[in-house]
Amino acid sequence: MSIRPPRFIRDCLDGVGFPRDWWWTLIVIKILAACGLIVGMWVPGVGLAANVGVIVYFICAAAAHIRADFVGQTFWINCLGMLAFSTAVLVLSLAL
Template identity: 55%
Template sequence: MILVPTWWIAPAFLAAVLLVDAILSLRPPAFIAECLRSVHFPEDWWWVLIVVKLLAAVGLIAGIWIPGLAAAATAGVIAYFSCAIWAHIRAGATGMAFRVNCLGMWVLSCVTMVCVLV
């Protein structure tokens, strides 16, 4: 059974990054808006991404104390960014924003999962 993470800094850091990302997405700067437009994600649905990121951040923070929740939330974040990677590849939008933002967040999420499971 997966218990609470022994090293709480990793899920807390990922939660902080997701929280900042969600706050930035309220009034998306050009690089976020261009990223979403490049994969043809409808603007009417951008709010859903904010909700998902906020819920993931809450799950990661709560997972510091609730057994198994940090691992589940991290798995959800990995799935989210895996879908984002797939959307970028399908749209042919594999520029710098893809490599830094999308792949960077996916790697951070995978590292967090390793830290949560150790």
């Protein structure tokens, strides 16, 4: 979805003031996160690091939303929702 972002993602990135020249970095970050999570199924340390990286990504996204005062529905559902989900996955993975 980052290669050709749908309207709600474009609006979100524009709303927080993320420069379009840098949108490609999100593709790299998301590919690395996905690879880390997949490898982490067999290598626990990599999975933990990838999960923490995903949480840091969403913390940075939340900070960008707050800083830009772009705290509408996208912020509450997508950004904070995925931050909560990522954190829950980390907590559950450490508990098991």
